[in-house]
Amino acid sequence: MAEKEDENNLIGFDPLAWMNDESLATGGSTKNTETDSKNDVDNKQGLKVESNTFEDNITEEVLDVNIDSETVADPNNQQNEDIIDDSKITLDATLNIQNVAALYERLVNQLENQNQIEIDASAVVSIDTATLQLLIVLKQTAIKLHKEVIIDFPSDRFIEAAELLGLSEMLEVDQAAAGFF
Amino acid sequence: MAERVVAIINQKGGVGKTTTSTNLTHALAKSGKKVTVIDLDPQGHLAVSFGVINPNMSGIDEVMLGNTEIVQNLIPVRDNLQLIIAGPRLQEIEQLTEGGAKRGDLLRKALHENLDDQDFVFIDCPPSSGVLVANALFAADEILIPMASDFLALQGLSHMMGTIKRFETVLKKNYKLSLVMSRYASTRRISKDVLNTILQHFPEQVLTTVIRETALLAECPSFGKTILEYRPGSRSARDFRSLATDFLEHKVM
Ligand SMILES: Nc1ncnc2c1ncn2[C@@H]1O[C@H](COP(=O)(O)OP(=O)(O)OP(=O)(O)O)[C@@H](O)[C@H]1O
Ligand SMILES: [Mg+2]
Numbered sequence: 001m002a003e004k005e006d007e008n009n010l011i012g013f014d015p016l017a018w019m020n021d022e023s024l025a026t027g028g029s030t031k032n033t034e035t036d037s038k039n040d041v042d043n044k045q046g047l048k049v050e051s052n053t054f055e056d057n058i059t060e061e062v063l064d065v066n067i068d069s070e071t072v073a074d075p076n077n078q079q080n081e082d083i084i085d086d087s088k089i090t091l092d093a094t095l096n097i098q099n100v101a102a103l104y105e106r107l108v109n110q111l112e113n114q115n116q117i118e119i120d121a122s123a124v125v126s127i128d129t130a131t132l133q134l135l136i137v138l139k140q141t142a143i144k145l146h147k148e149v150i151i152d153f154p155s156d157r158f159i160e161a162a163e164l165l166g167l168s169e170m171l172e173v174d175q176a177a178a179g180f181f
Numbered sequence: 182m183a184e185r186v187v188a189i190i191n192q193k194g195g196v197g198k199t200t201t202s203t204n205l206t207h208a209l210a211k212s213g214k215k216v217t218v219i220d221l222d223p224q225g226h227l228a229v230s231f232g233v234i235n236p237n238m239s240g241i242d243e244v245m246l247g248n249t250e251i252v253q254n255l256i257p258v259r260d261n262l263q264l265i266i267a268g269p270r271l272q273e274i275e276q277l278t279e280g281g282a283k284r285g286d287l288l289r290k291a292l293h294e295n296l297d298d299q300d301f302v303f304i305d306c307p308p309s310s311g312v313l314v315a316n317a318l319f320a321a322d323e324i325l326i327p328m329a330s331d332f333l334a335l336q337g338l339s340h341m342m343g344t345i346k347r348f349e350t351v352l353k354k355n356y357k358l359s360l361v362m363s364r365y366a367s368t369r370r371i372s373k374d375v376l377n378t379i380l381q382h383f384p385e386q387v388l389t390t391v392i393r394e395t396a397l398l399a400e401c402p403s404f405g406k407t408i409l410e411y412r413p414g415s416r417s418a419r420d421f422r423s424l425a426t427d428f429l430e431h432k433v434m
Binding site for chain 2 (some may be wrong): 009010011016019042129132164166
């Protein structure tokens, strides 16, 4: 958020400044036609940058695909590093934009310390696109680092949401996988 | 599907979405284009702006709920211009929480293989970012963002762009995006700075004609008239005619 030098400018700070920081460029004419979050992951520092982006800019829930918009109980106390040490993470029932930043931080920390993360998605009854996107970014980051992110026991709702958005293949979840649970 | 499906969208309220939807579509229709405009806002202000007041009719609500076809809900409101009203159940769609995973896709499905004879379909979106707006973003390939010229509108635009970028990623789409200064307060100094800030971030995406704040534009909805009918010789009417040309020829700042 750059402060403006110009004394006469009446705009104290520019809320759109983040758009310049993004590897996803402005809405007109750019490379994000390609694939999903490829661009997000392409730069090495993508992790930290993205986590700011999520936190600062995506503050409301949108494209709520099959989901109710209630908030979830405990997102914020998960933010600190001290919670994580087992390699298995269980996703909450309701995943939405309000807790995506906290979840992201938690998963990224995990990925730094572990060669493999297993994410238990069996309890998910409601997931929004921000969270699905986060998982895609995480998966692709893992591939770059020669690590692995596995989504275990995805619930029907999880799969439905992923399929609707054409992401089930990238997330490697499909009906077959759900059958186990 | 029509040649161009354009969502008029901004989750901030009162920035001029409906005013733009009304007057830009009328100006385009008058220039000979075939235009359909959909009121996707449960408030139903678009219909009122065209002088259509009939709360007992169905509209895009029942179409999206799968109970009727889009062609059965077209209301001819002016030459070359047809309207699909919101309908009394549109709010239900916004609040629908069960009913399966396909909710974001209702409008796109409804438009599919329909309105082939139209040059443009415009969608007047509600000031929110819920299911209805998701439907508009699924259905549209173009986005027109009306903007007011104050600081908080800039803040709102930042949010809006976050939303749009997420949709682009998830839907693997690249919207054609343009902006219009739809409520430009030409007497305030900050307006120019707001516009300049926008231009920095959206070079060649802001339509050349600025719609100024005028009393007439605030008056005409209550008469159910567009500005082109209410005061055809006014500066605001000229603004909208020239905005229509900008839109057709992609004249940008
Ligand atoms: N350029 C203008 N000059 C004067 N008044 C305007 C102008 N544009 C819009 N208005 C008035 O401002 C109010 C809000 O405009 P409008 O309904 O078009 O905004 P909106 O974005 O559709 O609002 P909502 O978010 O509630 O749907 C209306 O009363 C309208 O007549
Ligand atoms: Mg409106």
